[in-house]
Amino acid sequence: MGITQPSHQLLDALRTATLDTAYVSLGGRRTASVHEFYRYPARFSPGFAAAAIEAFTVPGDTVIDPFGGGGTTAIEAQRHGRHCVTADINSLATFLTTAKTSLYSDSSLAEVDAFAETVPSLRLKAIDQNDADWRAAGYWRNIESPETWRVRNFLANALRASADICSNDSEMLTRCALLRTGQWALDMRESIPTVGEFREQLCQDLLSMAEVARLHRIHVLETWGQPMRPSVVESGLPESASDPAFREVGPPALVLTSPPYPGVYVNYHRWKVRGRRESPAPYWLANRLDGHGLSHYTMSARNSIDLYFDKLDAAMNALATLVSPDTWLVQVVGFSDVHSHLSRYLNVMESAGFIEARFGELAVDAPDGRLWRRVPSRRWWVSAKDMEGVARNTSREVVLIHKLR
Numbered sequence: 001m002g003i004t005q006p007s008h009q010l011l012d013a014l015r016t017a018t019l020d021t022a023y024v025s026l027g028g029r030r031t032a033s034v035h036e037f038y039r040y041p042a043r044f045s046p047g048f049a050a051a052a053i054e055a056f057t058v059p060g061d062t063v064i065d066p067f068g069g070g071g072t073t074a075i076e077a078q079r080h081g082r083h084c085v086t087a088d089i090n091s092l093a094t095f096l097t098t099a100k101t102s103l104y105s106d107s108s109l110a111e112v113d114a115f116a117e118t119v120p121s122l123r124l125k126a127i128d129q130n131d132a133d134w135r136a137a138g139y140w141r142n143i144e145s146p147e148t149w150r151v152r153n154f155l156a157n158a159l160r161a162s163a164d165i166c167s168n169d170s171e172m173l174t175r176c177a178l179l180r181t182g183q184w185a186l187d188m189r190e191s192i193p194t195v196g197e198f199r200e201q202l203c204q205d206l207l208s209m210a211e212v213a214r215l216h217r218i219h220v221l222e223t224w225g226q227p228m229r230p231s232v233v234e235s236g237l238p239e240s241a242s243d244p245a246f247r248e249v250g251p252p253a254l255v256l257t258s259p260p261y262p263g264v265y266v267n268y269h270r271w272k273v274r275g276r277r278e279s280p281a282p283y284w285l286a287n288r289l290d291g292h293g294l295s296h297y298t299m300s301a302r303n304s305i306d307l308y309f310d311k312l313d314a315a316m317n318a319l320a321t322l323v324s325p326d327t328w329l330v331q332v333v334g335f336s337d338v339h340s341h342l343s344r345y346l347n348v349m350e351s352a353g354f355i356e357a358r359f360g361e362l363a364v365d366a367p368d369g370r371l372w373r374r375v376p377s378r379r380w381w382v383s384a385k386d387m388e389g390v391a392r393n394t395s396r397e398v399v400l401i402h403k404l405r
């Protein structure tokens with residue numbers, strides 16, 4: 001299966017979707033699809049993922065995303081009738097992808113609704129031993145201040161209360177709602193909402209997420225005729241390349257992905273509470289372990305760009321073992337220093353055995369024959385200081401398309 005040569009029409013649609021930045025700017029508080037269950041940093045737009053899947057695959061094909069992040073590729077593959085295997089080194093990312101792509105039964109969703117009904121009467125309570133364990137392990141760092149402790153205690157109490165009502169799947173969706181509302185309340189904002197405001201928002205998020213999850217299940221069942229879900233691999237390249245989930249599906253028709261960018265330090269794993277104070281609280285809410293620094297998720301520490309390219313090299317060589325000469329590899333990449341990093345990036349691709357494909361339909365007016373786009377506003381995931389860097393260096397991203405030689 002797969003597509004030998006994408007049509008002009010589908011490439012035009014891919015170009016339009018790539019250049020459309022409305023989605024991210026809009027992506028605030030609405031809950032129109034499972035994509036909005038959590039704002040994972042540096043995610044690409046659903047429209048871009050959908051257009052790439054339609055241009056390079058046909059229904060029934062397999063799409064993989066080895067740097068899957070918040071699950072954009074996985075959701076769009078699932079919605080378009082394509083099999084999908086996705087992986088990420090970040091346990092928060094794999095939790096979110098699983099929570100967003102699960103097909104919740106009506107009884108699970110009824111449990112989430114029932115929990116939402118109890119939220120207006122939830123009060124702050126003293127913390128228990130389980131909370132004390134998370135605190136002792138450091139997951140409450142920077143959410144213990146006079147401004148934040150009430151929201152934190154409310155989250156702890158809500159987790160406890162939901163455990164009384166919810167079973168496995170509904171507990172996952174409830175945790176995802178707590179992550180969503182917690183992110184709204186604590187991440188990248190100066191003024192922390194009151195407990196009353198938080199309670200109201202949580203209730204709203206639980207109810208709207210349960211409804212959106214129900215519509216998602218109906219859409220997937222109509223598309224597939226059966227409850228199909230992506231496989232989520234809980235580890236990163238190069239190790240994940242040997243995971244049975246990748247091996248079992250055989251070579252994919254499309255790899256659709258966006259690795260960390262060279263020299264761009266995105267905070268995938270922390271909330272920034274009241275300025276630059278980093279909190280690992282998302283892992284507490286997801287019931288996952290973190291324990292890594294930023295460089296673990298960005299493939300290198302600041303000022304060690306050589307290490308980044310060594311890791312990219314290992315990752316791309318491992319990825320090459322998963323694909324066939326018919327597989328398209330479509331990736332979005334940005335650079336802190338376009339001039340030197342783009343050529344190094346392309347050298348890594350070439351040495352891993354990939355050759356670049358360029359399409360005139362995508363690169364209208366672009367002197368280098370590639371599709372470039374402006375990075376939409378991402379103020380919510382970078383610090384003010386990093387924002388200067390974004391404005392100066394990383395305001396553009398490129399879509400790179402390759403095939404195995």
Ligand SMILES: C[S@@+](CC[C@H](N)C(=O)[O-])C[C@H]1O[C@@H](n2cnc3c(N)ncnc32)[C@H](O)[C@@H]1O
Pocket residue numbers: 040041042043044045066067068069070071072073087088089090093235236237238257258259260261268296297298299315
């Ligand atoms: C730019 S984000 C991907 C965002 C994704 N396209 C989305 O829409 O949400 C890059 C991801 O790569 C992950 N990552 C970093 N190193 C990795 C590795 N060695 N293997 C797999 N994933 C890795 C990070 O945790 C992060 O989630």
